[in-house]
Amino acid sequence: MKINCISCGHNLSLDDAYGDFSGLVRCYVCGSLLEIKTKDGKLQSVNLAQMPPPQPQQPLAGDPCTPR
Numbered sequence: 001m002k003i004n005c006i007s008c009g010h011n012l013s014l015d016d017a018y019g020d021f022s023g024l025v026r027c028y029v030c031g032s033l034l035e036i037k038t039k040d041g042k043l044q045s046v047n048l049a050q051m052p053p054p055q056p057q058q059p060l061a062g063d064p065c066t067p068r
Contacts, residue, residue: 003043007032016041024049 001014008030018025019041025034033049 001038001041001043003034003036003046005030005032005034006046006048007034014038 001018003012003014003025004010005012005027008027010027010029012025012027014025018036018038020039022037023035025036026032027034033051035045035047035049037044037046
């Protein structure tokens with residue numbers, strides 16, 4: 001099965017293991033995560049995966065890199 005990355009347009013080939021699949025696939029060209037759904041070897045939907053915003057890291061107590 002072939003799908004196009006909706007971020008960069010690159011053509012991705014998926015093997016038969018993705019015939020009945022619902023989950024994430026990473027474009028190996030641009031690195032975007034695509035959320036795909038297939039059934040009977042046919043693409044049902046493809047969307048860019050919604051990733052939660054990164055959370056700020058809190059410095060560890062006693063970390064030598066922590067400003068004082």
